[in-house]
Amino acid sequence: MSLASQMLEFFRRKAKVILGGGEKAIEKQVAMGKLTARERITAILDQESFHEYDLFVEHKCSDFNMDKKQLPADGVITGTGKISGFPVCIFAQDFTVAGGSLGLAHARKITKIMDHAMKLGLPLIGINDSGGARIQEGVNSLAGYGEIFYRNTQASGVIPQISVILGPCAGGAVYSPALTDFVFVVDKISKMFITGPEVIKTVLGEEISMEDLGGARVQTEISGNAHFFAHSEEECFEQIKRLVTFIPWNNRKRPDAFPARQPKPEFDVEKVIPVNPRLPYDMRTLIKSLCDDSDFLEIQEHWAANIVIGFARLNGETVGIVGNQPLVLAGVLDVDSSDKAARFIRFCDAFNIPLITLVDLPGYLPGVDQEHAGVIRHGAKILYAYSEATVPKVTVILRKAYGGGYIAMCSRHLGADFVFAWPTAEIAVMGPEGAANIIFRSEIAAADDPDAMRQTKVQEYTEKFANPYIAAANGHVDAVIGPHETREFLIHSIEISRDKQEYRPQKKHGIPPF
Amino acid sequence: MEEKDKLSIFVIDDSQYETRLTEKFKFRRPYAKPNPKHVLAYIPGVIQELRVQAGQTVKWGDSLLVLEAMKMKNDVTALYDGTVKSVHVQKNERVIKNQLLIEFE
Numbered sequence: 235m236s237l238a239s240q241m242l243e244f245f246r247r248k249a250k251v252i253l254g255g256g257e258k259a260i261e262k263q264v265a266m267g268k269l270t271a272r273e274r275i276t277a278i279l280d281q282e283s284f285h286e287y288d289l290f291v292e293h294k295c296s297d298f299n300m301d302k303k304q305l306p307a308d309g310v311i312t313g314t315g316k317i318s319g320f321p322v323c324i325f326a327q328d329f330t331v332a333g334g335s336l337g338l339a340h341a342r343k344i345t346k347i348m349d350h351a352m353k354l355g356l357p358l359i360g361i362n363d364s365g366g367a368r369i370q371e372g373v374n375s376l377a378g379y380g381e382i383f384y385r386n387t388q389a390s391g392v393i394p395q396i397s398v399i400l401g402p403c404a405g406g407a408v409y410s411p412a413l414t415d416f417v418f419v420v421d422k423i424s425k426m427f428i429t430g431p432e433v434i435k436t437v438l439g440e441e442i443s444m445e446d447l448g449g450a451r452v453q454t455e456i457s458g459n460a461h462f463f464a465h466s467e468e469e470c471f472e473q474i475k476r477l478v479t480f481i482p483w484n485n486r487k488r489p490d491a492f493p494a495r496q497p498k499p500e501f502d503v504e505k506v507i508p509v510n511p512r513l514p515y516d517m518r519t520l521i522k523s524l525c526d527d528s529d530f531l532e533i534q535e536h537w538a539a540n541i542v543i544g545f546a547r548l549n550g551e552t553v554g555i556v557g558n559q560p561l562v563l564a565g566v567l568d569v570d571s572s573d574k575a576a577r578f579i580r581f582c583d584a585f586n587i588p589l590i591t592l593v594d595l596p597g598y599l600p601g602v603d604q605e606h607a608g609v610i611r612h613g614a615k616i617l618y619a620y621s622e623a624t625v626p627k628v629t630v631i632l633r634k635a636y637g638g639g640y641i642a643m644c645s646r647h648l649g650a651d652f653v654f655a656w657p658t659a660e661i662a663v664m665g666p667e668g669a670a671n672i673i674f675r676s677e678i679a680a681a682d683d684p685d686a687m688r689q690t691k692v693q694e695y696t697e698k699f700a701n702p703y704i705a706a707a708n709g710h711v712d713a714v715i716g717p718h719e720t721r722e723f724l725i726h727s728i729e730i731s732r733d734k735q736e737y738r739p740q741k742k743h744g745i746p747p748f
Numbered sequence: 749m750e751e752k753d754k755l756s757i758f759v760i761d762d763s764q765y766e767t768r769l770t771e772k773f774k775f776r777r778p779y780a781k782p783n784p785k786h787v788l789a790y791i792p793g794v795i796q797e798l799r800v801q802a803g804q805t806v807k808w809g810d811s812l813l814v815l816e817a818m819k820m821k822n823d824v825t826a827l828y829d830g831t832v833k834s835v836h837v838q839k840n841e842r843v844i845k846n847q848l849l850i851e852f853e
Contacts, residue, residue: 596760603776
């Protein structure tokens with residue numbers, strides 16, 4: 235046989251599988267408003283950078299006439315490529331092939347690319363669009379899921395893992411995204427749940443649509459399972475490309491440095507904050523007034539909005555920012571916001587990203603619902619995450635830092651390397667009103683005019699304690715700085731912490747309260 | 749300004765803050781003290797069998813009804829000796845979690 239005929243045979247075979255489920259199935263996919271698996275990979279990766287593996291993999295199932303069914307590429311496309319020159323491993327489930335159902339061969343293709351990602355130290359991007367387990371394969375399909383979850387866990391903290399939900403992702407399948415670092419969803423396309431509307435209806439008699447149960451909005455606003463919400467697949471891919479620039483390839487590297495840029499002039503750090511600590515402002519505006527190019531990539535923007543987390547750059551270097559949001563619930567810590575911040579802090583710590591904490595909070599949210607929901611345990615997560623982190627930790631106390639909230643927000647006592655406070659900072663056990671009511675209870679009660687007395691005592695307490703100088707006198711604050719010098723202080727402290735070394739007792743792993 | 753962008757007064761430790769409230773906070777369920785005279789469904793399901801009627805005296809541990817949920821038949825029993833005041837469900841009725849099933853006198 236000549237090379238030409240062998241090449242022809244190769245092209246013939248390739249053409250057959252590369253079309254996935256065939257034209258009819260592709261038409262259906264398009265009718266659902268979705269791109270095909272191959273189009274998705276092409277759209278995310280740099281042009282011509284995709285290298286595919288395991289195209290000719292076939293399943294070995296023979297039950298239920300499966301031996302007569304050919305499933306091109308077994309319903310998942312795997313390979314490597316680049317995003318803005320940044321190498322990644324990628325897989326995309328192909329819904330046009332048996333509904334993207336996961337059988338053993340399908341799963342083994344995924345675990346193979348995951349093993350590559352681990353060995354090569356490259357981020358993993360997984361595009362999920364699957365009806366779930368391939369029922370004909372029985373327990374083997376469950377085995378496949380388990381092998382993926384095991385690798386997600388092994389890879390956690392070693393390589394960044396990104397999940398993109400572009401179709402259904404139901405039942406056991408959702409646990410792979412749940413174990414990864416960032417979950418992207420698209421409005422009206424993504425659907426995630428453990429048990430679907432049908433089961434809920436039969437078992438519980440409750441009727442709910444897929445969208446209301448586990449659509450993109452639900453996962454970003456109510457459950458907090460997803461980190462990024464987009465209106466279209468294209469917007470989602472842009473978000474992924476942007477995120478990738480902020481994070482390193484693996485836990486042995488630092489994120490790439492970019493050319494340093496000044497914040498945009500329209501964000502004036504001195505004009506963001508009302509001096510009265512009872513009035514709100516948008517923490518994101520403050521962050522934009524401090525970071526390079528005022529470019530802040532917010533994560534989980536729509537969930538637990540009382541805390542703001544995300545990536546930015548200072549002098550070209552990536553930093554992870556955690557800031558209380560006075561605009562929402564006055565910036566209190568609660569079950570959800572503690573959970574949100576703690577996971578982010580651990581991501582930054584695992585991937586050598588310095589942490590900047592911007593403090594302005596009245597404390598933890600009081601309430602029966604919070605206590606019963608376990609705010610003790612959830613609130614402890616943030617203490618754990620900060621105390622555990624060994625990356626450079628820099629804290630700026632902007633206004634109020636009361637009680638347990640002060641300690642939790644990366645105080646000196648939890649191992650912050652540098653703690654700065656603005657002259658507007660109030661570091662105290664609680665706000666002046668509450669403190670005065672307790673300390674001067676008898677004086678206030680005995681006074682002829684209790685309200686006037688209360689006012690006097692609140693004033694007295696405010697003058698004495700509502701400032702940064704007592705904390706500074708005790709060395710809990712390293713420097714009192716003005717807003718205008720904050721960026722410079724942050725840049726300097728991150729720069730000199732580049733080679734920070736901090737040792738922790740040797741252990742297999744800690745036992746965080748989750 | 750949109751509805752969700754409106755600022756409200758939010759009090760913590762006697763200090764008043766101007767801020768936005770979240771949907772979750774606004775619609776949080778107020779705490780209600782549990783009434784020991786009420787027998788509630790601890791899981792959503794279907795009433796398979798009713799074993800008592802209003803006016804009946806029962807002893808601690810007596811079966812009140814069978815609540816089938818997640819393919820399991822759960823025997824709901826009396827937590828103390830007493831008299832059934834009223835039965836709020838019927839056989840084969842589907843109940844939601846925390847729905848009132850039986851009231852004691």
